[in-house]
Amino acid sequence: MALGLDDNILMTRLEPLANWLANWGRANSLWPMPFATACCGIELMATGASRYDIARFGAEAMRFSPRQCDLMIVAGRVVMKMVPVMQRIWLQMTEPKWCISMGACASSGGVFDTYVTVQGIDRFIPVDVYVPGCPPRPEQLIQSILDLQVKIRQTGTVTGKEFAKRTKPEGPALVDARPTELVVAPGDFSTATRQWEK
Numbered sequence: 001m002a003l004g005l006d007d008n009i010l011m012t013r014l015e016p017l018a019n020w021l022a023n024w025g026r027a028n029s030l031w032p033m034p035f036a037t038a039c040c041g042i043e044l045m046a047t048g049a050s051r052y053d054i055a056r057f058g059a060e061a062m063r064f065s066p067r068q069c070d071l072m073i074v075a076g077r078v079v080m081k082m083v084p085v086m087q088r089i090w091l092q093m094t095e096p097k098w099c100i101s102m103g104a105c106a107s108s109g110g111v112f113d114t115y116v117t118v119q120g121i122d123r124f125i126p127v128d129v130y131v132p133g134c135p136p137r138p139e140q141l142i143q144s145i146l147d148l149q150v151k152i153r154q155t156g157t158v159t160g161k162e163f164a165k166r167t168k169p170e171g172p173a174l175v176d177a178r179p180t181e182l183v184v185a186p187g188d189f190s191t192a193t194r195q196w197e198k
């Protein structure tokens with residue numbers, strides 16, 4: 001049977017092909033920034049170890065240098081004092097970047113319904129995937145990475161126009177954790193090396 005011209009030629013535009021290629025590479029080579037502050041971090045370590053081995057999904061290259069990472073995994077409760085640190089690390093990571101909130105504490109404060117504990121990190125940085133549980137099992141974290149890969153494949157563009165609106169830090173302004181007044185605590189602090197600036 002003779003085929004017509006339209007049956008033989010794959011018509012495509014360069015941009016969708018480039019997007020597909022970029023998304024394929026990004027989704028399968030995530031470099032996590034482990035922001036592990038509590039017990040969920042142990043499950044994060046287990047996920048990277050040989051039994052679960054997230055290298056099978058291309059996400060094993062954990063780096064503690066924000067500029068080399070594109071996936072922040074917040075594992076554990078975050079207290080208000082840590083918020084400036086978390087925000088600074090997030091801002092130092094290069095675009096495109098994504099965030100997984102691992103566990104009940106990171107996602108909602110968990111059982112720590114107190115003024116010192118952040119009641120959900122999405123109040124301060126954008127979150128792409130939430131992982132429920134206390135703690136979530138490694139299988140759940142792996143599933144969240146697979147879900148994130150789907151999201152990256154479906155939404156990413158090679159020009160990064162999906163992040164065009166991120167011209168300034170998202171969410172509330174950076175928290176200034178310094179007290180406005182000099183804190184005078186009882187006790188002998190004559191050997192203290194750190195003083196708050198007035």
Ligand code: SF4
Binds near residue numbers: 104
């Ligand atoms: S969710 Fe549970 S396991 Fe995770 S940091 Fe909170 S208390 Fe710990």
